[in-house]
Amino acid sequence: MRGNAAQHELIAPGSLPAVLDLLSSAPGEWTPIAGGTELMVAFAAGRLTASRLVSLWGIEELRFITTTPGELVIGGGSTFSDLRACAAVAADFPLLDKSASWIGSIANQTRATVGGNLVNGSPAADSSPALLVYDAEIELISTRGKRRLPYREFHTGYKQNAMTADELLYAVHLPRRFAQHHQYLRKVGTRRAMAISKVALGATTLIKNGAINEIRAAAASLAPFPARLFKTEAVLAGKSPSTGVIQAARQALLAEAQPIDDIRSNAHYRKSVGANLLEEFLLGLNREIETR
Amino acid sequence: MSATEATIQLNVNGENKTVFVPPMKRLLDVLREDLSLTGTKEGCGEGECGSCSVRMNGDLVNSCLVPVLQANGAELETVEGLASDGVLHPLQQAFLLCGGAQCGICTPGMLMAAKHLLAHNPHPNIAEIREGLAGNLCRCTGFMRIFESVLSAATSNAATSQQETHAR
Numbered sequence: 001m002r003g004n005a006a007q008h009e010l011i012a013p014g015s016l017p018a019v020l021d022l023l024s025s026a027p028g029e030w031t032p033i034a035g036g037t038e039l040m041v042a043f044a045a046g047r048l049t050a051s052r053l054v055s056l057w058g059i060e061e062l063r064f065i066t067t068t069p070g071e072l073v074i075g076g077g078s079t080f081s082d083l084r085a086c087a088a089v090a091a092d093f094p095l096l097d098k099s100a101s102w103i104g105s106i107a108n109q110t111r112a113t114v115g116g117n118l119v120n121g122s123p124a125a126d127s128s129p130a131l132l133v134y135d136a137e138i139e140l141i142s143t144r145g146k147r148r149l150p151y152r153e154f155h156t157g158y159k160q161n162a163m164t165a166d167e168l169l170y171a172v173h174l175p176r177r178f179a180q181h182h183q184y185l186r187k188v189g190t191r192r193a194m195a196i197s198k199v200a201l202g203a204t205t206l207i208k209n210g211a212i213n214e215i216r217a218a219a220a221s222l223a224p225f226p227a228r229l230f231k232t233e234a235v236l237a238g239k240s241p242s243t244g245v246i247q248a249a250r251q252a253l254l255a256e257a258q259p260i261d262d263i264r265s266n267a268h269y270r271k272s273v274g275a276n277l278l279e280e281f282l283l284g285l286n287r288e289i290e291t292r
Numbered sequence: 293m294s295a296t297e298a299t300i301q302l303n304v305n306g307e308n309k310t311v312f313v314p315p316m317k318r319l320l321d322v323l324r325e326d327l328s329l330t331g332t333k334e335g336c337g338e339g340e341c342g343s344c345s346v347r348m349n350g351d352l353v354n355s356c357l358v359p360v361l362q363a364n365g366a367e368l369e370t371v372e373g374l375a376s377d378g379v380l381h382p383l384q385q386a387f388l389l390c391g392g393a394q395c396g397i398c399t400p401g402m403l404m405a406a407k408h409l410l411a412h413n414p415h416p417n418i419a420e421i422r423e424g425l426a427g428n429l430c431r432c433t434g435f436m437r438i439f440e441s442v443l444s445a446a447t448s449n450a451a452t453s454q455q456e457t458h459a460r
Contacts, residue, residue: 005314005321009296010361012315033359040357041338043316053316057362081351105427106405108339110351111358193426194340 003043009052016061016141019054020168024143027165030054034077035111037104038120062115062170065089070176076115076169080127084109092176095130095185095202102126105193115169118151121159121225122196124264128226129202130185132218134174141170148173155225181206182288184281187220188273190264197221198265201277210289211240217281221265222257222274231256232278240289241282249282250275300364304329305373315361319353320344322360323370331371331400335429342428345401345408346370352408354427371400374407383407383445392441394432401428406442415446 010033013019022030031050033039034057042048056062062077065086072088083089083100090097103109103117103126117127118138136151140163151172154161163169185202189195199221206214215236217229235252239245259270298315301308304327311326323329323346335343337356344355347369374381383406386392393399402425409416409424416424421442430438 003316005317005359008314008316010315010359012361012364036357036359036362037339040318040359043359044318044337044356053359055359055362104339105342106408106424107342107345107352107354107427108357110353193423194429 003046003048007051008043008048010055011053012055012058014059016059016168019056019059020141020143020166022054023166023168032056032119032168034113034116035079037108037112038116056113056115056168062168067176072174072176074114074172074174076113076118076171078114080109080112080114080117081106083114092178093130093134093174095133095183095204096127096174098185099126099130099187102187102189102192108194114172118154118172119161119163119169121155121161123158123223123225124197124200124221125226126187126197126200126220129200129218129220131172131174132226132228133183133185133202133204133216134178135216137173138169139171139173140167142167146170152228155227158224160225178204181214182285184284186277186280188277196264199259199270199273199277201274201281203278203281205236205285207285207289207292210292211238212236212285213238217278219257219274221270222253222259224258224260229253229256236282241286246279246282246286249278253278298361298364300360302327302363302365303367305368305370311360313360316359318356319346319348319358319360319363319368320355322363323355323368329370329372333397333400335397335401340427340429341398342401342405342425343398345404345428347404347408350411352405369404369407371403374403381407382448383410383442386441386445386448387438390441390444391437392433394430398428398430398432402430402438406445409442410446416442418443421446 031053033053062075064075066073067088080100080103117125131151137148138151138154139148181204183204187197187200189197197220201219203217215233220226232252235249253275257271259267261267297312300311323332333343335341339354339357346355348366405425405428421439
């Protein structure tokens with residue numbers, strides 16, 4: 001059944017305070033819609049359950065990218081085209097730049113927002129592995145004020161997150177301290193454009209004296225939400241990526257991953273490819289250590 | 293819940309238009325049903341095929357994913373705006389000469405994505421053309437003739453001068 005526009009209310013208060021007032025006045029009543037690349041798909045298919053929507057498109061207070069000496073701050077309303085056009089993103093957070101280029105196509109990148117990608121909370125979200133391995137923080141805003149939490153604690157279940165009904169995703173904060181890290185990100189999908197991940201894996205690591213001094217690894221589509229691979233990280237911490245350590249890390253990932261069978265892939269393939277991506281990352285790391 | 297209709301103002305291909313429609317109505321449907329601009333096609337209806345590509349304030353968008361309220365006040369370019377005074381746009385001419393169109397459903401979207409690409413990059417190489425059109429699916433041509441059409445338009449002087457005029 002097709003969606004019927006007359007059955008959904010959509011308003012555009014036009015400013016951040018006006019939207020926050022609205023959300024606060026009737027928590028849960030209004031569903032924010034930014035670039036529409038998720039909700040309009042649901043609408044067209046007749047699956048959009050929200051009857052009252054409030055537009056975030058064009059709210060300039062949410063669309064910014066700023067840098068301070070310690071941080072890059074990305075407004076929740078920034079589009080993936082904004083990210084790709086920002087030299088500071090490419091310079092300091094190349095994995096995020098890369099993941100932005102994976103979002104659908106040009107026409108989707110123009111409209112899809114960082115806030116929308118994270119709040120929607122797809123297990124396959126393209127920007128999530130990069131943001132997780134860069135140790136991002138999420139800043140939420142409501143009429144009650146702002147609060148920050150680590151991104152790794154933002155998703156709490158399948159399409160569930162730590163936000164309350166009166167909050168918006170205001171910004172993503174990225175610490176500018178990864179210049180010396182070895183960085184890896186790869187997405188496996190059906191084709192390069194317009195394909196949702198079957199599985200994606202990212203990692204950042206700092207090498208000291210030939211061993212892994214600091215490591216973050218995260219995956220899309222290996223769990224009900226994009227998540228760090230803490231148990232796999234623990235196997236690698238302090239170790240040199242020898243053949244034995246790589247095998248142990250693969251086993252840890254296979255034990256830790258909880259993928260599902262769905263229309264795009266199946267759990268067995270996702271686990272196997274996830275372990276292969278981890279191995280590719282560690283072999284590259286090994287080569288880098290040997291050439292130092 | 294029945295929503296009230298809203299007055300929406302659009303500038304389409306240089307002409308001001310006012311429509312009175314539900315604000316959640318898709319821009320695609322407003323173009324086709326309310327403004328009778330049926331050049332913009334619906335393919336998948338979920339933002340994956342690019343058939344409904346139009347330019348909105350200089351950005352390429354899938355009009356099936358834009359609730360019309362979010363286009364209020366916008367400048368829109370659709371395929372109907374390409375030819376002027378009965379003269380085909382150089383991209384249309386190139387598609388004609390190179391066999392870039394077969395059944396025609398994807399063609400308006402391909403043309404608008406190509407126009408967007410050339411507006412930002414007047415002389416793209418084949419890899420850049422592939423990325424610029426990566427969101428537009430064709431089930432007839434196998435894509436090569438479409439890429440050749442865009443390359444041909446980009447290398448013709450006529451296209452270059454026209455693109456420079458239109459570049460943001």
